[in-house]
Amino acid sequence: MTGPVLGETIVELSGVNKRFDGAVTANNLSLSIEQGEFFTLLGPSGSGKSTVLRMIAGLERPDSGRITIAGKDVTHVPPWRRNLGMMFQSYAIFPHMTAAQNVGYGLKVRGWPAEKIASRTAEMLELVGLSSHGGKNATLLSGGEQQRVALARALAPQPAVLLLDEPLSALDEKIRRTMQSELKRIHGMTQTTFIYVTHDQEEALTMSDRIAVLNHGVCAECDEPERLYRRPRTRFVAGFFRGCNILQGKVERDAAGNPRVRIGGAEIALSGDGIPGDGPAAFIIRAENLHLDDVRTYPIRFQAKVLEVTYRGTVVDYLLQLADGQTAVASATSRSLAAPGTTIMVGLAREDLIALQG
Template sequence: MSVSSGSPIITPQTLPTWRQKEAEPFVRIEQINKQFGDFTAVNDVSLDIYKNELFCLLGGSGSGKSTLLRMLAGFESPTSGRIIIDGVDMSHVPPWERPVNMMFQSYALFPHLSVEANVAFGLKREGLPNHEVKKRVAEMLDMVQLGHLARRKPHMLSGGQRQRVALARSLVKQPKLLLLDEPLGALDKKLREETQFELMRIQDELGITFVVVTHDQEEAMTLATRIGVMNNGVIVQTAEPHEMYEYPTNRFVAEFIGNVNLFDGTVVTDERDSATIHCADIDSLIYVDHGISCAPNQNVSVAIRPEKIRISREAPTEVNNHVSGIISEVAYMGSQSIFKVRLSSSKEVRVTQPNAQRDSGDRLTWDDKVHLSWDADSSVVLTS
């Protein structure tokens, strides 16, 4: 077999670590439970995180993500189960004896100390020589691009600069594992987006394993090598961002990650490479290009992302998945427009369309009758 010179050769070494069968996890969480009285905050969670990953724990308030992070840090002890870091059982090791550091949501900077003194604090507590402290602090401040602000106090800094001081202080001790609890939550939207890429750059340069807790889906999708979605104390899906978005394994993940249209229906046919689902909301069949392997007449949900749906005034031809309705709401968002289309069943379907041209001429607007269509490979069938 010949391979063209322009074709990349995929070897086990070029695969991400978590896809390599022989790779050993750097962090292994084994059947961890955490109870507070009668309340179960984390319920039988098992998870592998690999060296140099930027792993995100994503979930809403009360999902258990922060409790799991605190157990990794050693601030909480598991009720049962084990936490193994770099091959060592850390389940009941105190925080100060773990190769772990944590960056708190509040940043917890000392207001009376300068930037460099804040960053140096942990190193001085360890008794490192002054020349070593100065060298490592200077290197870390340069990495976060704050060397020129070393003598300033925290109140003289912007929110983004304080965030980078906290990050530098967390990293200067060279932990094997850095835990970040909502690290960008205090920043405005534009600064948060800029800082996300800065955080990724620093993590890539240092090669330290990051575990980030966040409730922000876009933040997790931008930052993470992989995401673990938590709900009610359990991890409901672990996947790379693209896989999580395009192939959710259940209804909760489909709704939690991004926007989605869900059509409830009943399986009519289920072949090896295709299936049809009858949906009362559109009084028609939905065609999908994959089998489901479920019981006959089983109730399922069909998930379709808004950007996968085409919208037009003209009825499409030679398309299996087609429904019509009236535009009830329009939102112009700059890069895209959002349409809500009310079907005859009163169900609303969300459609997004990129604004690729500055002047699109005859724009779709309120009360227009439109036709919606989508390809068979745009649907994901969810059985739970």
């Protein structure tokens, strides 16, 4: 028999519902996750992402709905019969064991022969860059090294899917960034399906092939990272990612029936798909798409008053008040483009004004 093929559905949730003490953590949730994908469940605290992961793992049972893994209905199958690996927020390292013994523990429980355990353990330690640390007591390793041991242990039994529940949340920023790159590298080398839970937007954007953004147990949107970041369809997703301005406008038609929107004190012709009907409508503009320099090169120009200038290291945020009283943030790399209290012109490309659908 052959295993699942890359691109085929490996995990599917169909109409899954779950409540805890009246709180909805999954509301008619349906998701399809492909073999070999790095798939992330992203959302704020209480959005249901960890509960969804636990239902896939079999640690929680849905109130209704269906969960399949590799085409098999596992809704009522216990965790140990699902061929899954799991990494938790805590390292869950056995303190009385060496790094190698930790990695090989699951294989020993499964009854693997000693020589095969030794070979697979060495392979996994090399994969995570800890070949020279196998004989060390696990408690003597750094936090990042312990997390690598936990990852190697989870991958050692060759699970069909690896579930990761905010595994980097306990690490400091520098180590967390390193581990993000390591996880992506290891995912690419093993081609194991990763289902990852996080509330960190940057983490999700950095590592994922696709992201499902959850809100109160509902999937607000599911798409590739760049599309979610640059062209969100819903107000919730637009507001969840940093640097997204949500502005109210009024859509009207001219005598020829061509749609236009009045927004920010400007009148802008609309074209393409997703144009809302006449009347009030919400639009988004990403902060980096509001330009304070070379304004004349952009077809859309706003007049704005600079309220605040905030230095954020790699970027500078300019808080602007537009002519219709709405505020927006423009991000640039220079802090000398405008001073608080000044009135300036701001440029925008037509394709960077995006209508929200919900």
